[in-house]
Amino acid sequence: MLLTISTTHQPATDLGFLLMKHPDNVHVTELPFGRATVLYPEASAGRCTAALAVEVDPVELVRGKGSAAGIQDQYVNDRPYAASSLLSVAMGRALNSAMGGRSQHRQELADTAIALEAHLVPVPARGGGSKLIERLFQPLGYEVVTETIPMDPAHLAWGDSPYVEMRLSGTARLADLLNHLFVLIPVLDNSKHYFVGEDEVAKLLRKGEGWLERHPERELIVSRYLKGFRALVRAANLALEETDEPEEADKRLAKDAAEEALEKPIRLNDQRMSRIVEVLEELGAASVLDLGCGEGKLLRELIKRRGFARIVGVEVAPRVLATAAERLRLDRMPDLKRRRIELLQGSLVYRDDRLKGFDAAAVVEVVEHMDADRLPSFEQAVFGHARPGAVVITTPNADYNALFPNLPAGKFRHPDHRFEWSRQEFEHWAKSLARAHGYEVRFEGIGTADPALGAPTQMGIFKRAD
Numbered sequence: 001m002l003l004t005i006s007t008t009h010q011p012a013t014d015l016g017f018l019l020m021k022h023p024d025n026v027h028v029t030e031l032p033f034g035r036a037t038v039l040y041p042e043a044s045a046g047r048c049t050a051a052l053a054v055e056v057d058p059v060e061l062v063r064g065k066g067s068a069a070g071i072q073d074q075y076v077n078d079r080p081y082a083a084s085s086l087l088s089v090a091m092g093r094a095l096n097s098a099m100g101g102r103s104q105h106r107q108e109l110a111d112t113a114i115a116l117e118a119h120l121v122p123v124p125a126r127g128g129g130s131k132l133i134e135r136l137f138q139p140l141g142y143e144v145v146t147e148t149i150p151m152d153p154a155h156l157a158w159g160d161s162p163y164v165e166m167r168l169s170g171t172a173r174l175a176d177l178l179n180h181l182f183v184l185i186p187v188l189d190n191s192k193h194y195f196v197g198e199d200e201v202a203k204l205l206r207k208g209e210g211w212l213e214r215h216p217e218r219e220l221i222v223s224r225y226l227k228g229f230r231a232l233v234r235a236a237n238l239a240l241e242e243t244d245e246p247e248e249a250d251k252r253l254a255k256d257a258a259e260e261a262l263e264k265p266i267r268l269n270d271q272r273m274s275r276i277v278e279v280l281e282e283l284g285a286a287s288v289l290d291l292g293c294g295e296g297k298l299l300r301e302l303i304k305r306r307g308f309a310r311i312v313g314v315e316v317a318p319r320v321l322a323t324a325a326e327r328l329r330l331d332r333m334p335d336l337k338r339r340r341i342e343l344l345q346g347s348l349v350y351r352d353d354r355l356k357g358f359d360a361a362a363v364v365e366v367v368e369h370m371d372a373d374r375l376p377s378f379e380q381a382v383f384g385h386a387r388p389g390a391v392v393i394t395t396p397n398a399d400y401n402a403l404f405p406n407l408p409a410g411k412f413r414h415p416d417h418r419f420e421w422s423r424q425e426f427e428h429w430a431k432s433l434a435r436a437h438g439y440e441v442r443f444e445g446i447g448t449a450d451p452a453l454g455a456p457t458q459m460g461i462f463k464r465a466d
Contacts, residue, residue: 001083002121003052003091004041005177009114012048016040017106018174019050020097029094033057036090054090082163083123085186091178099182099207101175113171113373118181122149122163126190130164135217136184138385139350141377142170171376179207187224196227201236213240214316214347216354241318268447268456273301275446276362276392279461281307283390285360289314291348291382292366296324303328303341311341314355318345349377355386363393365457368417383437383462391439391462393430394446396420399453423454430460438465 007015016023023043029036034056042049091099103110123146125132130146137144145167151158168177183204204212204225212218218240226232276298280288286309290298293313302311315321321343325331330338346352348366355361361382370378382391396413398420407413412420421429427443434441439462445455 001054001056001087002119003054003083003087003181004049004119005052005174006042006047006049006117006119007114008047011045013043013045014106014109015048015050015174016043018098018103018110019095020102020104021050023048023050027094029090031090031093033086036094038094052087052090052094054087056086082189083120083185084189084191088182088185091182095178098174099178101173110175111173113173113176115171116169116174116177118168118177119166120181120185121165122161123166123185124162124189125164126162126188129162133164133166133188135353136187136221137168137180139216139352139381140170140180140211141172141351141380142168144168176211180211183207183212183221183225187221190224191227196229196232198232198235200226201232201239204236205239208240211350214350216346216350216352269297272364272394272446272457273298275444275459276364276394277301277305279392279444279459280360280362280390281305283360283461283463285358285390286310287358287360288312289355289358289361289386289388291355291361291363292316292369293324293343294320296328298362298364299324299328299341303337309340310358312355312358313341313343314346314348315343316345316347321345347381349374349381351381351385355382355388358386358388360390360392361386361388363391365394365396367393368395368412368414368420371418379433379437383433383439387437387464389464392459393462394457394459395426397426397445397454397456397458398422400450400456403450403453403456421458423458426458426460430462434462439463440465 005015005019009015013023019038021027021038023040027038029038031054034054037053037055038050039053040048040050097103098110101110123133125146128135130148133146134144147165148160149163149165150156151161170177204222208221212221215221219237222236222240223233226236280302286307288302288308288311290296290302290311290313293299293315296313299311299313302308313321313324315324325343328341330341330343333341344354346354348363349370363382367375367378382388396417399422401407401411401413401420402409404413423443430441430443433439441460441462444459444461446457446459447455449455
């Protein structure tokens with residue numbers, strides 16, 4: 001089995017510093033079942049490729065395991081050549097430092113997302129083929145190209161094999177790419193060559209930290225990685241839900257209440273919801289996404305209007321989503337109204353096919369809660385992948401903050417805000433975003449505007465140009 005990783009980030013030969021493997025040398029790691037070799041087929045300033053070749057000794061693989069499974073099962077299989085948990089083990093042994101995000105001489109680069117390509121062949125994609133590969137890797141921000149491998153190139157009538165050639169490309173930290181592959185390769189194969197116990201849960205949580213908890217295929221990944229063992233799957237999912245929600249729902253809502261109290265004298269929330277609903281009606285939207293719906297304030301307003309035939313709220317935290325369901329009284333809602341609304345657990349920074357095909361999406365006071373380095377993923381997921389006909393984004397106007405008497409200078413309106421944009425900063429970001437993804441954008445203020453500092457909330461209304 002062969003995995004290659006390439007970069008065009010210049011100087012590209014810095015890939016050697018990230019992998020802790022010098023491009024001029026051949027690096028061999030002995031494994032319990034064979035050996036892993038890292039070498040560089042190309043190494044120039046413009047492009048550098050590292051190859052991990054894994055040679056499996058089928059005798060060593062079954063030595064000491066007895067003959068209960070039969071001689072044929074032990075020796076006639078695809079383990080010596082197909083990408084599987086054997087490759088993940090080889091990556092863990094040969095590329096351990098890189099997977100941990102450590103670089104002795106280029107730590108700043110190790111912490112930086114760079115242009116990367118991964119090529120892996122042959123890949124077993126059992127129970128889904130190329131579509132399964134796309135479902136697993138596209139939400140992580142990769143462009144995925146697959147090519148099915150025929151059963152026998154000399155006898156094409158025999159059909160396709162369950163193996164594919166896979167290429168991934170994208171901008172990511174090298175450690176993230178390696179950890180994605182480490183977890184998802186056994187998931188594609190839907191098998192492991194070793195006993196799966198409680199330590200596998202810890203390994204999954206460690207390697208999946210920061211991405212697995214929000215992946216739209218999380219349940220599938222967890223189940224297949226842990227070979228469907230119910231107790232292990234349940235333990236992993238419970239741990240991921242806790243990771244996904246670092247604070248309890250009531251604490252999060254309490255922080256939201258602090259911001260509401262600040263804005264209450266000017267009734268800003270009421271004005272914001274009213275104007276957003278008006279804009280969505282003006283756009284003629286019949287199907288609407290509320291991305292980052294929280295406890296459902298906008299959803300409550302949308303469901304009152306019969307013109308919105310399909311309303312979907314998306315929230316990453318299951319407990320907050322449960323609070324939304326309670327406050328909307330979904331269990332007591334009349335059937336006709338209930339059929340118009342749906343709540344989904346999902347992340348706004350991962351591509352999700354469930355969010356495609358909507359007339360409009362609303363992102364209300366959400367972007368300022370994101371770390372700046374997550375914004376490109378949000379942009380790709382919403383504007384590049386879901387591509388609703390229109391997107392309405394609201395965010396605080398930092399210029400106006402000086403007019404809040406109880407807000408100290410330099411402080412944000414909400415304890416969890418990562419930033420608050422001035423009008424100039426927001427418009428610069430929004431115009432660049434619109435140009436990049438084929439949208440037009442116009443701007444409005446919400447709330448009574450100050451002649452010098454503008455309105456307390458700023459809104460960008462994006463409309464797809466095609």
